[in-house]
Amino acid sequence: MKRRGHIALFAAVVLLAGYLLFSALRQPAAGPWVVPPEAALRVNPEPDTESVRAAGGALYREHCLRCHGEFGRGDGPEAAQYSVRPPDLTRDERMAAQSDGELFYKISEGRRPMPGYRRRLTESQRWQLVRFLRTLARAPVPPVEPLP
Numbered sequence: 001m002k003r004r005g006h007i008a009l010f011a012a013v014v015l016l017a018g019y020l021l022f023s024a025l026r027q028p029a030a031g032p033w034v035v036p037p038e039a040a041l042r043v044n045p046e047p048d049t050e051s052v053r054a055a056g057g058a059l060y061r062e063h064c065l066r067c068h069g070e071f072g073r074g075d076g077p078e079a080a081q082y083s084v085r086p087p088d089l090t091r092d093e094r095m096a097a098q099s100d101g102e103l104f105y106k107i108s109e110g111r112r113p114m115p116g117y118r119r120r121l122t123e124s125q126r127w128q129l130v131r132f133l134r135t136l137a138r139a140p141v142p143p144v145e146p147l148p
């Protein structure tokens with residue numbers, strides 16, 4: 001009887017360890033993507049001009065379209081192979097809730113499966129991308145409020 005108790009305990013421990021390992025590997029959905037306040041407040045140094053938006057668009061097609069899709073709906077040819085789907089960048093409410101600095105930060109840092117572009121693209125290229133992303137949604141760009 002005592003021995004059976006040990007076996008049951010052992011089995012329980014093995015099951016628990018297996019479960020913990022499984023959930024760690026599975027990487028449960030990451031929480032909200034928090035951007036440091038000072039990064040969110042950064043102002044886009046690239047002017048909002050036709051040529052800057054076009055430059056951003058070219059970069060987008062080269063680096064981002066494969067996941068985010070031609071129009072930013074999150075339906076690029078590679079999107080389905082990842083467990084985290086790219087968000088819909090055409091959703092007005094979603095985009096209107098984020099400052100240029102927040103988008104710049106997310107592009108720079110990335111979050112799996114999205115790579116960070118800090119090293120792959122220059123600062124101005126990343127800001128140009130932000131200008132282009134603003135053309136995908138029709139939402140107005142939120143104003144940047146200075147810190148109190």
Ligand code: HEC
Pocket residue numbers: 030033059060063064065066067068082084085086087094103106107111112113114115117129133
């Ligand atoms: C390998 C696929 C992939 C590539 C390539 C990729 N992304 Fe992403 N992107 C994602 C995924 C997936 C998310 C969601 C990540 C999360 O929320 O954890 C994301 C999130 C974002 C976000 C945040 C949107 C929000 O509302 O939170 C922005 C902005 C973004 N990507 C822009 C870009 C830009 C610009 C490029 C190209 C320079 C790019 N991405 C390249 C997959 C990708």
